[in-house]
Amino acid sequence: MEASVEARLTSIENRLLVIERTLGVERPAPRPQQPRIYPPPPQQPAQPRAARPARDPVDLEELLGGRVLGWVGGVAVVLAAVFFLAMAIRNGWIDEPTRVVLAFAASAVLTAVGVWLYETKGRTQAARAAVAAGIAAFYASNAAATALYHLVMPVAGLVVAGMTGAIATALAVRWRSVEIAGLGLIGALLAPVLVGAGTSTSSLVFMTLALCATVGVLLWQRWGWLAALAYVLSAPQAASWIVEERHTRLGLALLVTGAFWLLYVVAALGYELRVPTAKLRVSSASLLFVNASLTALAGWALLDDVGNDQGATAWVIAVAAAHAALAFVVGRGRISNQIAALLVAVGAALGAAGLQLALSGPALVAGWTAEAVVLAWVSLRAADRRGQFASLVLLGAAALHVLAFEAPPNALAYGVDSVAHAVVALMLVVAAALIVGALIVELERPLWYTAATAGVYLCSVLVVQAAGARPEVVEQHSQLALSAFWAALGFAGLVAGLVRDRRPLRLAGLALLGLAVGKVFVVDLAALASLWRVASFLLLGLLLLAGAFAYQRMRKDPRPS
Numbered sequence: 001m002e003a004s005v006e007a008r009l010t011s012i013e014n015r016l017l018v019i020e021r022t023l024g025v026e027r028p029a030p031r032p033q034q035p036r037i038y039p040p041p042p043q044q045p046a047q048p049r050a051a052r053p054a055r056d057p058v059d060l061e062e063l064l065g066g067r068v069l070g071w072v073g074g075v076a077v078v079l080a081a082v083f084f085l086a087m088a089i090r091n092g093w094i095d096e097p098t099r100v101v102l103a104f105a106a107s108a109v110l111t112a113v114g115v116w117l118y119e120t121k122g123r124t125q126a127a128r129a130a131v132a133a134g135i136a137a138f139y140a141s142n143a144a145a146t147a148l149y150h151l152v153m154p155v156a157g158l159v160v161a162g163m164t165g166a167i168a169t170a171l172a173v174r175w176r177s178v179e180i181a182g183l184g185l186i187g188a189l190l191a192p193v194l195v196g197a198g199t200s201t202s203s204l205v206f207m208t209l210a211l212c213a214t215v216g217v218l219l220w221q222r223w224g225w226l227a228a229l230a231y232v233l234s235a236p237q238a239a240s241w242i243v244e245e246r247h248t249r250l251g252l253a254l255l256v257t258g259a260f261w262l263l264y265v266v267a268a269l270g271y272e273l274r275v276p277t278a279k280l281r282v283s284s285a286s287l288l289f290v291n292a293s294l295t296a297l298a299g300w301a302l303l304d305d306v307g308n309d310q311g312a313t314a315w316v317i318a319v320a321a322a323h324a325a326l327a328f329v330v331g332r333g334r335i336s337n338q339i340a341a342l343l344v345a346v347g348a349a350l351g352a353a354g355l356q357l358a359l360s361g362p363a364l365v366a367g368w369t370a371e372a373v374v375l376a377w378v379s380l381r382a383a384d385r386r387g388q389f390a391s392l393v394l395l396g397a398a399a400l401h402v403l404a405f406e407a408p409p410n411a412l413a414y415g416v417d418s419v420a421h422a423v424v425a426l427m428l429v430v431a432a433a434l435i436v437g438a439l440i441v442e443l444e445r446p447l448w449y450t451a452a453t454a455g456v457y458l459c460s461v462l463v464v465q466a467a468g469a470r471p472e473v474v475e476q477h478s479q480l481a482l483s484a485f486w487a488a489l490g491f492a493g494l495v496a497g498l499v500r501d502r503r504p505l506r507l508a509g510l511a512l513l514g515l516a517v518g519k520v521f522v523v524d525l526a527a528l529a530s531l532w533r534v535a536s537f538l539l540l541g542l543l544l545l546a547g548a549f550a551y552q553r554m555r556k557d558p559r560p561s
Contacts, residue, residue: 161191
């Protein structure tokens with residue numbers, strides 16, 4: 001049907017065309033079709049950002065009734081038991097063994113009641129408070145039985161403390177209770193002190209086991225606060241044992257020092273691995289830094305105390321190398337790159353200290369400049385400015401060492417003791433400044449200026465030395481040569497800057513010319529004899545006139561024509 005209608009319309013159109021041609025009727029030109037203008041689509045209102053869910057307001061009644069009352073009640077129960085025992089002791093009602101038995105029994109009953117309430121009557125804060133009070137009472141009873149009344153041997157007291165800590169840790173992990181974990185692990189770490197075990201090997205072994213358990217709970221439950229707490233409680237005890245045993249068992253003391261360093265590193269890096277973040281945590285960074293510093297210092301002090309200087313230096317360098325290796329391993333894992341940069345910085349600082357102890361002269365400068373380059377490269381890879389700062393510090397330390405020993409400022413008057421040492425040290429500073437400047441783009445120009453200054457200083461020392469400088473004697477011709485060198489180099493820099501239209505070159509040339517003017521008018525005028533003084537002023541004046549003429553004739557007009 002559609003095809004027949006289309007055919008009929010085509011036939012009618014052809015007939016009309018034939019009739020129009022027969023009658024001579026011209027068809028009007030078709031009107032240009034106007035583009036159809038569509039109204040703009042209605043703009044959708046901007047969707048407001050979803051507001052963050054507001055935190056639930058603190059319910060004071062819930063806080064006081066559900067938490068504060070329970071914990072204050074637990075503290076009050078413990079204090080009541082302590083006051084009762086004190087009153088009974090003062091009045092002579094019970095003897096020492098009975099006091100200890102009653103204290104342990106009350107602690108056990110309080111802990112058991114708290115566990116029963118929490119497991120059967122609802123997970124309430126009151127039940128947790130009762131368990132925490134019972135654990136604290138257990139530790140207090142154990143300390144009284146061992147350190148106060150001496151009814152229990154310290155070894156047995158450590159066993160009781162270990163069992164208490166294990167029970168508290170198990171309950172804390174099961175209930176995810178930070179409070180109980182804190183009490184149990186703190187009590188276990190402090191058990192050698194509480195029971196009066198002293199610095200014996202058994203107390204060290206017990207404290208080490210408690211520290212391992214603390215690190216395990218830290219990594220399992222991701223409780224970051226345990227790392228700093230464990231370090232503060234365990235490091236002084238380990239240090240006491242090491243100091244006590246350093247003369248009789250030095251090798252074992254060093255081994256224990258390294259083992260505790262490794263435990264603290266596992267605690268810090270393990271937490272970073274369990275809870276990764278892009279930023280550097282202050283807690284982990286502080287633990288790593290303090291641990292590295294005290295470990296290096298402890299090992300060095302132990303070996304230096306017995307007169308083993310080489311061993312002490314090797315210990316510091318070994319700790320630095322261990323941190324560099326850790327940085328390499330960490331940089332390939334899921335831990336923040338800033339942690340790797342921190343490890344590199346710590347290793348570099350310890351390496352710098354070790355090099356200071358082991359080396360001297362250009363060898364020390366070489367070590368420091370090499371570390372500066374490595375730190376700059378690591379900071380570039382990790383995008384961390386702390387590594388850049390450490391690199392600049394090491395580069396500055398190398399430059400200061402050169403100015404203090406290899407090529408001091410008085411070398412411009414009296415020469416240097418060893419030309420080879422001065423040349424090698426200054427060339428190392430120049431090369432390191434150029435490389436670090438290429439790696440740290442933000443400081444590229446200042447570091448290149450530093451390298452140029454060090455190069456000019458090296459050439460100046462060589463000019464003075466070649467002119468016949470002698471110690472403690474100001475040679476006339478050497479000072480004239482130095483003034484002439486500065487003035488000629490300044491003139492050459494000015495002309496080169498004008499020819500190549502480089503403003504830094506022109507400014508450097510002007511600075512050298514100004515330096516030469518200052519030396520001639522201050523030093524040469526007072527120290528040189530008449531003939532040498534005339535030659536110095538004449539040479540400087542001619543170069544200054546030539547420089548002024550060149551500047552006026554060759555300087556491009558900065559104004560537009």
